[in-house]
Amino acid sequence: MRRVLLIGPCGSGKSTLARELAPLMVLPLVHMDQLGWQAGWVETEKAELNARLAEVVAQDAWLIEGNYGSTLAPRLERADTVIYLDFPIRLCLWRLAKRIITHRGRSRPDMPEGCPERFDAAFFWYVMNWNTGPRVRTEAKLAGYSGKVIRLRSPAALAEWRVRHGLV
Template identity: 85%
Template sequence: MQRVLVIGPCGSGKSTLARELAPRMGLPLVHMDQLGWQAGWIETEKAELHARLADAVSQDEWLIEGNYGSTLAPRLERADMVIYLDFPIRLCLWRLVKRIITNRGQSRPDMPEGCPERFDPAFFWYVMNWNTGPRVRTEAMLAGYKGTLIRLANPRELAEWRKANNLG
């Protein structure tokens, strides 16, 4: 596999998995949050985001993690494999709370510098409503995907998949 996507609800562990898989697979890692945000939690302009993504996707090899539904189509067009962490939202929300507490005031490795972890009620609401909005749109886009789709429903399935594929 030369072009791999890791997607799923926020808090599912996309960034963590991607940071572990990219070096094992020998692929350069692209975090969508690093493309989509600038210091101070300033959103990248849509045209610039799409240009940054087009540059990344045009490469022969990559592992891109993150959802950003409006940018999923061009990534799916070139991806050989999609790893979909289709985890329960309750688990994702719990992981978000842990992440906020653990990283509060610090920028995570998958974020640009100057974007310290914080509690954002609108973001939490977005995740709470994943199954009725973003999930529906993601599923619709995946319906036409022609590459390898690995759908993992929980951390146990992820661990079993990694073990079966000698990925940790």
């Protein structure tokens, strides 16, 4: 595993897992949120985001964490492995609520400075509807992927996978 994507619903624990796995796998870590946002919750222009991402995926090794469905195709073209945290949405919503409380008013480590954590009803709605929208689009893109997909459906399955592969 030299070019790894880590995807899944928001609140599944992608960022936390990526921060743990990257040093164990000896891979440079890239958070899509750091590419996609600027201070003040200003979205990066699409052309700039694509240019930044092109520089990253051209490298020989990386772990890229985040969904960003509009950028999934070029990442899949270069990835040799996809780790898909396919966790239940109710768990993701619970974790999202905990994240908001824990980091409220401060930028998380996976976000650019100047993007303080906050409650966003539209974002919660997006996560609540993951299975009928983003999941469907993600699954369609993964259907054409020829690399390895590691689909983990629970935190217990993730823990077992980590132990089995010496990533603890």
